[in-house]
Amino acid sequence: MTQDRSEMSEDDDDKQSPPLDLRSAAIAEPSSSSSSSSVVVVVDSTPNKSRNCISSSSSGSLTSQPFPDHVLENVLENVLQFLDSRCDRNAASLVCKSWWRVEASTRSEVFIGNCYALSPARLTQRFKRVSSFVLKGKPRFADFNLMPPDWGANFAPWVSTMAKAYPWLEKVDLKRMFVTDDDLALLADSFPGFKELILVCCEGFGTSGIAIVANKCRKLKVLDLIESEVTDDEVDWISCFPEDVTCLESLAFDCVEAPINFKALEGLVARSPFLKKLRLNRFVSLVELHRLLLGAPQLTSLGTGSFSHDEEPQSEQEPDYAAAFSACKSVVCLSGFRELMPEYLPAIYPVCANLTSLNFSYANISPDMFKPIIQNCHKLQVFWALDSICDEGLQAVAETCKELRELRIFPFDPREDSEGPVSEVGLQAISEGCRKLESILYFCQRMTNAAVIAMSENCPELTVFRLCIMGRHRPDHVTGKPMDEGFGAIVKNCKKLTRLAVSGLLTDQAFRYMGEYGKLVRTLSVAFAGDSDMALRHVLEGCPRLQKLEIRDSPFGDAALRSGMHRYYNMRFVWMSACSLSRGCCKDIASAMPNLVVEVIGSDDDDENRDYVETLYMYRSLDGPRKDAPKFVAIL
Amino acid sequence: MDEFINLKETELRLGLPGTENVCEEKETVSCCNNSNKRALPSGSENETESSTRKTETSPPRKAQIVGWPPVRSYRIKNNIQTKKNETDHEVQGSYVKVSMDGAPYLRKIDPSCYKGYSELLKALEVMFKFSVGEYFEREGYKGSDFVPTYEDKDGDWMLVGDVPWEMFLCTCKRLRIMKGSEAKGLGCGV
Numbered sequence: 094m095t096q097d098r099s100e101m102s103e104d105d106d107d108k109q110s111p112p113l114d115l116r117s118a119a120i121a122e123p124s125s126s127s128s129s130s131s132v133v134v135v136v137d138s139t140p141n142k143s144r145n146c147i148s149s150s151s152s153g154s155l156t157s158q159p160f161p162d163h164v165l166e167n168v169l170e171n172v173l174q175f176l177d178s179r180c181d182r183n184a185a186s187l188v189c190k191s192w193w194r195v196e197a198s199t200r201s202e203v204f205i206g207n208c209y210a211l212s213p214a215r216l217t218q219r220f221k222r223v224s225s226f227v228l229k230g231k232p233r234f235a236d237f238n239l240m241p242p243d244w245g246a247n248f249a250p251w252v253s254t255m256a257k258a259y260p261w262l263e264k265v266d267l268k269r270m271f272v273t274d275d276d277l278a279l280l281a282d283s284f285p286g287f288k289e290l291i292l293v294c295c296e297g298f299g300t301s302g303i304a305i306v307a308n309k310c311r312k313l314k315v316l317d318l319i320e321s322e323v324t325d326d327e328v329d330w331i332s333c334f335p336e337d338v339t340c341l342e343s344l345a346f347d348c349v350e351a352p353i354n355f356k357a358l359e360g361l362v363a364r365s366p367f368l369k370k371l372r373l374n375r376f377v378s379l380v381e382l383h384r385l386l387l388g389a390p391q392l393t394s395l396g397t398g399s400f401s402h403d404e405e406p407q408s409e410q411e412p413d414y415a416a417a418f419s420a421c422k423s424v425v426c427l428s429g430f431r432e433l434m435p436e437y438l439p440a441i442y443p444v445c446a447n448l449t450s451l452n453f454s455y456a457n458i459s460p461d462m463f464k465p466i467i468q469n470c471h472k473l474q475v476f477w478a479l480d481s482i483c484d485e486g487l488q489a490v491a492e493t494c495k496e497l498r499e500l501r502i503f504p505f506d507p508r509e510d511s512e513g514p515v516s517e518v519g520l521q522a523i524s525e526g527c528r529k530l531e532s533i534l535y536f537c538q539r540m541t542n543a544a545v546i547a548m549s550e551n552c553p554e555l556t557v558f559r560l561c562i563m564g565r566h567r568p569d570h571v572t573g574k575p576m577d578e579g580f581g582a583i584v585k586n587c588k589k590l591t592r593l594a595v596s597g598l599l600t601d602q603a604f605r606y607m608g609e610y611g612k613l614v615r616t617l618s619v620a621f622a623g624d625s626d627m628a629l630r631h632v633l634e635g636c637p638r639l640q641k642l643e644i645r646d647s648p649f650g651d652a653a654l655r656s657g658m659h660r661y662y663n664m665r666f667v668w669m670s671a672c673s674l675s676r677g678c679c680k681d682i683a684s685a686m687p688n689l690v691v692e693v694i695g696s697d698d699d700d701e702n703r704d705y706v707e708t709l710y711m712y713r714s715l716d717g718p719r720k721d722a723p724k725f726v727a728i729l
Numbered sequence: 730m731d732e733f734i735n736l737k738e739t740e741l742r743l744g745l746p747g748t749e750n751v752c753e754e755k756e757t758v759s760c761c762n763n764s765n766k767r768a769l770p771s772g773s774e775n776e777t778e779s780s781t782r783k784t785e786t787s788p789p790r791k792a793q794i795v796g797w798p799p800v801r802s803y804r805i806k807n808n809i810q811t812k813k814n815e816t817d818h819e820v821q822g823s824y825v826k827v828s829m830d831g832a833p834y835l836r837k838i839d840p841s842c843y844k845g846y847s848e849l850l851k852a853l854e855v856m857f858k859f860s861v862g863e864y865f866e867r868e869g870y871k872g873s874d875f876v877p878t879y880e881d882k883d884g885d886w887m888l889v890g891d892v893p894w895e896m897f898l899c900t901c902k903r904l905r906i907m908k909g910s911e912a913k914g915l916g917c918g919v
Contacts, residue, residue, distance in 0.1 A: 234796070234799075236799075236801050236802075237795075237796030237797070237799045237800075237801070238795055238796045238802065239795065239796045294801075320801065320803055322803075348803070375810075431807065431810075431811075432810070432811065433811075436902075454804070455804075455807050455811070456811070457808075457811050457812075461883070479808075503800065503804060504798065504800060505808055505811075506808070507798050507800040507804075507805060507808070508798075509794075509797070509798070536798060536800070561798055561799065563797075563798040565794070565797070620797070620799070621797075645796075646794075
């Protein structure tokens with residue numbers, strides 16, 4: 094199944110990223126890296142005799158070669174054009190200077206995993222013909238208020254640089270960036286052929302910025318606002334789309350907390366013959382949804398808005414919602430239900446059998462309401478819900494959804510001491526019923542090692558395992574033991590595991606398992622876990638593919654941090670908050686590793702001499718520390 | 730006529746029958762041994778509040794930790810909105826249809842306008858020009874061919890008057906005044 098970013102917003106991103114080694118050879122440019130998404134610092138260059146090409150070294154003396162002739166470069170260009178994966182492109186660019194140059198001139202899609210890893214100028218200097226641009230900003234823990242606002246990740250310098258360098262730019266995909274209305278205006282003005290704007294978990298803009306994009310980007314195909322904070326500037330942005338037939342294929346505005354002009358929306362949908370994906374916000378009522386559906390039966394992905402109505406309908410004759418849904422034969426992805434009136438849920442029965450993706454995670458549905466729906470969803474591959482469906486609901490999922498690939502269960506009451514309607518019972522059931530499971534995010538209050546072990550054995554295809562036992566330090570509630578064995582089994586048995594988030598009571602043993610078995614793990618999230626520095630050392634020493642490490646409230650100190658110094662240039666970032674780090678140690682690391690930006694983030698800006706580090710966020714960078722750091726960030 | 734319904738009998742509470750005033754206090758758990766520098770009393774709901782770095786002495790109840798559990802504030806806000814909507818829909822201004830067997834058309838009333846069963850039934854009696862008889866806890870309504878019933882959230886038809894008024898308001902979806910032989914089936918004394 095394709096990972097459609099505009100459908101489900103979470104951050105399972107780049108699956109491939111070349112593991113880079115400090116000692117790798119043949120870097121084309123001494124002053125820059127060979128790829129946009131990774132930094133390789135040349136410590137020593139080992140000329141590879143089997144390769145007959147120029148290898149540069151910091152010492153500067155090169156074996157001279159006749160300049161590659163134009164025919165060769167043209168051939169290369171034609172060949173490299175077909176390379177899509179950035180992993181392959183990064184590898185190709187490492188071959189020699191000629192290949193580096195040709196690859197740079199043919200790369201049209203650029204992915205930047207950390208906006209502070211390089212400057213916009215470097216991007217435009219190396220890549221000349223970029224038409225599609227993916228950029229990520231803040232680290233994920235910023236979503237949970239662990240970082241003060243105004244930390245950075247501004248889109249402004251990127252858009253202004255690209256406006257001059259890439260007038261042909263077609264696609265911009267941002268995650269956790271700070272985007273202003275002015276940025277959007279500049280974007281709309283600078284790129285006449287602009288086609289796709291995707292903003293995931295962004296903030297800083299409002300409906301006025303969206304209105305400008307809607308109005309000026311005449312070739313717009315995709316406008317996806319996903320889980321972003323959009324201020325209500327009281328602008329009727331829907332009416333700002335041009336009057337004639339649009340190119341729109343996807344319009345997602347479910348996160349926009351502002352009423353919309355429904356009549357204008359109806360008109361827009363009517364003149365958008367290519368529209369396949371439509372995600373409404375909660376200000377669109379059931380009656381209005383009904384009218385839209387009648388006019389757009391070609392939709393494949395639908396966000397249903399509120400799925401309720403404010404007042405009682407005028408007439409006794411309620412619209413036949415089920416009929417409208419049954420006319421939408423192509424709908425395979427359903428979400429919304431923001432203010433669900435459960436008595437209307439049966440209206441979706443006609444589309445259940447076709448659904449591959451269902452998102453109930455904004456609807457507080459009981460098992461009784463849920464079971465009749467899910468029993469029809471045999472083709473379901475992606476399912477998000479609230480824990481209000483209970484273990485009983487999960488059992489129903491396990492019975493029916495044999496094709497399930499991705500499951501996310503969110504807590505309706507996200508407090509540590511809330512009642513937990515889902516538990517190991519649900520997890521066990523899913524593991525037995527959904528053998529093709531690849532990705533799971535599961536919030537619960539109680540869990541057992543046995544259930545986690547069962548999942549590790551039953552679901553060998555797991556690549557993402559994120560278990561959040563909401564009570565901190567909570568052990569296996571049946572045996573009273575730590576959750577070490579459960580997570581150990583996951584890293585051991587799930588051979589394809591790339592992403593892991595742990596919780597519950599965990600000792601160093603759990604981390605020993607991770608270091609021993611977690612050879613493909615790229616992203617690791619740790620909270621309230623571990624006993625000592627050894628835990629972190631196991632991971633830093635044992636997980637060669639680790640790229641993103643986020644740790645909070647765990648007893649890891651300086652010794653552990655130092656033990657990972659050989660890794661940090663090969664990682665995208667390390668986040669450690671409320672651990673046991675000292676400022677002195679962080680300073681040492683910063684001095685020892687010049688291409689690493691070491692940010693210490695605190696709220697106490699008076700106490701500069703304080704040795705305790707509240708939050709450490711460090712990442713590699715080709716262009717040194719950023720110039721836009723706010724006062725509460727100290728770059729060591 | 731508030732003795733009409735014996736609320737105490739049907740009251741749901743914790744404790745053995747016959748005991749008065751049983752209140753369970755929330756277990757006070759002292760905070761975990763881990764450093765708890767950023768505990769806030771209501772951390773998760775206020776998204777703009779930065780974490781305050783204060784060391785906590787043991788708080789009276791389990792304080793919320795900033796950013797834990799790791800649910801985006803966007804979802805939390807939505808859940809709060811959902812909870813609010815549910816209470817709104819259930820209690821305030823929700824009209825329900827009222828049908829009477831044999832009547833040519835239905836009526837609509839808002840049960841939350843009334844203070845209790847006696848008022849509601851009186852209003853229905855006036856609306857449909859009938860009288861409802863006397864309610865007995867075990868036998869139901871006696872002395873009339875008409876029996877007031879309602880459909881609850883599970884879709885079952887229940888006798889009006891069995892549950893406490895507030896609970897009735899939450900669960901009543903529509904009303905039906907049954908008449909004649911069908912009404913007898915509800916356990917009125919045969």
